[in-house]
Amino acid sequence: MMSECEYLKLFIKNCKNHQKINCQRSLSFCNKTMASFFYMLTCQIELDDQVFFTSIELLNKFLICSMIKVCQQSNDLRIMKEKCLREKYLITIACFRLATQICNRSIDSSRLIEYFYELTRIDSTITKTKFTRDQLNQTEIDILTIIDYRFPSYTPHMFISYFLRFLYEEIKLTSDRLYNSSMLLLVHIYLQWSLLIESLAKKESGSSIVNKSQIENVTQRFNDSLLLGSATILAASKIFCHSTNSQLHDKIVSLFVTLLGIDPMRIYLAQFFAEELLRKTIDVETTSRILIDREHDFDDESMMTFSSP
Known part of the structure; x- marks a missing residue:
């Protein structure tokens, strides 16, 4: 054996070789850009490390599955990257809310959006992005669709x-x-x-x-x-x-x-x-x-x- x-x-x-895509930008999107944001959000709402790490896991899995999907369908990887970067806070907030559900610490969408706006006032490095509860709910559905409805373990x-x-x-x-x-x-x-x-x-x-x-x-x-x-x-x-x-x-x-x-x-x-x-x-x-x-x-x-x- x-x-x-x-x-x-x-x-x-x-x-x-033809499937060895330049995925580093998308991977570092979570690691370098959003991990600190997840951490601030976790502390702001006074949740534990399990929510923090589950959020990172969800985002990484979403990004990886998205890259594999566009690679298999011969779509433009650049378009996918630009969309992820453009909607990065909406995507991460959606991942965070899903993580709270997975960890049995569910939080209401409207309340979570309020926490996000509070962080934008506290930290000037966070882009002041506006989005609605409906947009957040739809993004959660999109994330679960991309990862085939399987919660991370x-x-x-x-x-x-x-x-x-x-x-x-x-x-x-x-x-x-x-x-x-x-x-x-x-x-x-x-x-x-x-x-x-x-x-x-x-x-x-x-x-x-x-x-x-x-x-x-x-x-x-x-x-x-x-x-x-x-x-x-x-x-x-x-x-x-x-x-x-x-x-x-x-x-x-x-x-x-x-x-x-x-x-x-x-x-x-x-x-x-x-x-x-x-x-x-x-x-x-x-x-x-x-x-x-x-x-x-x-x-x-x-x-x-x-x-x-």
Whole structure:
């Protein structure tokens, strides 16, 4: 049976160039622009961290699913990005209200809008956007439609958010970079999910033809959120944050072992696969300097892509 690090290695290795979209701007939309807004709103209404993190999870899932949708339909990704940025406060308020419902701390739409207007008076950096209760309700419906009416649970996105927050004091200088690169790897995986699950089932069975049961078996095993989330963080730290203090990487590995109960040998294999991934799937001559060796953090103009082997 294949190990999980072999699975993730194959996932990323087999991503097609034409589907490796520049999604970094949209991902950092939540991480850099809206996370502080979510936090202020959570404090303003005196809610707990569960609402805060569920809001982030909802927004990330909405953005990722939106990107996948426009990619599959060959629509203009730029239009989707512009719409998200134009309506960012409406979208985030809608995500926040859904999060309060998920966490059994529901708040009325009109009251939530009042809290938002109060924040615009307190913080001049928040754009004074006007929207109605009907607009907010419709946006909530749109969000749930995009994510197929599935409320978020303990997914890889949520795990990455929690884990990197747990390590914030140790990685504050690279936290945005590690977060964005981890989310980017997940997007690459999700873009090719069905095709890659099938290719993995074929590789595992040693046959060019697989049945539904074999595909479902691979899918079920690889749906382990902790497994995918932890492997993704390790891969991202190796690929995009190689200049990070090696002690930090060792600390991450140690926490995976002690907190998640992951066998140390599987962690070492994950490190190995990340190094192999860096060596085999990125054209070092043309892209490593752009992706890895630059000293500045990822910004709004960054183009993060992989090169096929």
